[in-house]
Amino acid sequence: MTEDDFLKDLFSKLPTGDSNLTVPNGDDTAAFRSTTGMHTLIACDQLIEGRHYLSDTPPKICGAKLLKRNLSDIAAMGGIPKYAVLSCNVNNDCPEQWLKDFHQGLLDCAQQYNVQLIGGDLASSPGPNAFSLTITGESSQPIQRSGAEDGDLLFATGEFGLSFPSEHHLHFTPRIKEGQFLANFAKAMIDLTDGLLLDSQRLLNASKQTLDLQLFKELIPPRSHHQELASFQEILTDGEDYELIFAIPANREIELQNSWPFETKLSKIGEFKKGTGKIYDNEHLLLDIHTNKGFDHFQS
Ligand SMILES: Nc1ncnc2c1ncn2[C@@H]1O[C@H](COP(=O)(O)OP(=O)(O)OP(=O)(O)O)[C@@H](O)[C@H]1O
Ligand SMILES: Cc1ncc(C[n+]2csc(CCOP(=O)(O)O)c2C)c(N)n1
Ligand SMILES: [Mg+2]
Structure with missing residues (x-):
């Protein structure tokens, strides 16, 4: 041919x-x-x-x-x-x-x-x-990675971790409808390909590192595969989740929760505070991208 x-x-x-x-x-x-x-x-x-x-x-x-x-x-x-x-x-x-x-x-x-x-x-x-x-x-109104402010909440669609063994990386549904709906709520948004930690760091860096992010460890939904739940480390670094994370003003949380029309899971997973571009868990432990690496093509 x-x-x-x-x-x-x-x-x-x-x-x-x-x-x-x-x-x-x-x-x-x-x-x-x-x-x-x-x-x-x-x-x-x-x-x-x-x-x-x-x-x-x-x-x-x-x-x-x-x-x-x-x-x-x-x-x-x-x-x-x-x-x-x-x-x-x-x-x-x-x-x-x-x-x-x-x-x-x-x-x-x-x-x-x-x-x-x-x-x-x-x-x-x-x-x-x-x-x-x-x-x-x-x-009509593209949502950029920059735009989060002190006091905003971080929300996420879906579940995290174990994308490769569960074959989620092949069978995921891109969050097109959810993204369009969120254009009316989100101040900043990114899709997750390289891991929650690395991609949240990108969201923080886009706000010129004037913010810290506290992640609510227990509220981040783990993916399960063969009865195993993704560990916190896998949630943070596996990558290829193809979910959206986004910042909203705290005073719109209830409106968002009440108007969410999708079956897709919606979770409040963190909060932005004034800072210097660092990510902590809710026990104030630093989640360092250098020790908890996400996916980087030039490092793997
Ligand atoms: N070779 C390149 N030339 C110009 N711009 C680039 C190049 N590679 C990446 N970029 C730009 O850098 C930014 C980050 O790229 P990256 O590929 O990490 O983002 P992404 O496509 O959202 O993530 P992923 O590739 O992990 O799905 C994007 O704005 C992209 O357009
Ligand atoms: C054969 C095989 N090996 C490893 C993986 C895992 N993987 C590949 S690229 C990537 C990050 C996102 O890539 P990008 O930054 O290009 O969006 C991850 C987690 C896979 N899916 N298939
Ligand atoms: Mg890319």
């Missing part, structure tokens, strides 16, 4: 009829009209064989995971996902059917979340499969 044959087959599976999409897939670039009054969001994330999935992971699940990783970033801004472009560098020996199934898994997920794949690139090389997806979205 040639690249052009592969693309012809792929294009026949893509939705048509979006009136804002003025140049669809197949030209030198895609083009879309932006909706006036909205912010356009854009982000990219990768999926690498041996790093984000094992060689025997089913290809449809890999394709969906790549899109869901990117959807999680749109969710963290409180945005609505729109368009995606996909860059593929597959191993020379990768079976054609594997690549087809990877695309099909991604397209099924795209349909579920109303995302349109409007471009991409194909290449092959002797190395592991590596994919990069760029996503766009829109938001």
Whole structure:
């Protein structure tokens, strides 16, 4: 099969009829009209064989995971996902059917979340499969990582830890609807990929390190796997939770709890106080990111 044959087959599976999409897939670039009054969001994330999935992971699940990783970033801004472009560098020996199934898994997920794949690139090389997806979205009011203040509460969706052994890292649901709902509450928000501790530190650092964060250890829901509950260390550092954590003013706690319309768990897990960028537990023990490492590609 040639690249052009592969693309012809792929294009026949893509939705048509979006009136804002003025140049669809197949030209030198895609083009879309932006909706006036909205912010356009854009982000990219990768999926690498041996790093984000094992060689025997089913290809449809890999394709969906790549899109869901990117959807999680749109969710963290409180945005609505729109368009995606996909860059593929597959191993020379990768079976054609594997690549087809990877695309099909991604397209099924795209349909579920109303995302349109409007471009991409194909290449092959002797190395592991590596994919990069760029996503766009829109938001009337993007929620940034900065914005938490003294006295704000830290809330979280979902459960934490044991993502890899439980295969949550493959089967998670990106918190798109929750993120859009939270755009009306959150002063600062981030999605959790590298572990609760490292990603909370990023939230703190974005507030120019004028705050400390006290985590309510007992209130952070652990994931369970084979009757084992994630330990506090696993909660803090395992990563790939793909949940949202966010700051709200303390006087909106009851309103948030009472109006939360989702089955997704919602937990109050901490409180911001004036400080210097440190994270403590409720027994005032310092949770140091240097001793409780999260996931860092350049350290592992
Ligand atoms: N090579 C790069 N060039 C330019 N900007 C980058 C590059 N790598 C990362 N960034 C930017 O740095 C910031 C942090 O990137 P990072 O990938 O850690 O965030 P993330 O995508 O939310 O997390 P994760 O990749 O763990 O899901 C983002 O704003 C990202 O766009
Ligand atoms: C084969 C395999 N080995 C290890 C892991 C665990 N893992 C990989 S990347 C990452 C952090 C987030 O990555 P990023 O910073 O790129 O978003 C974690 C926790 C996995 N999923 N698959
Ligand atoms: Mg990233």
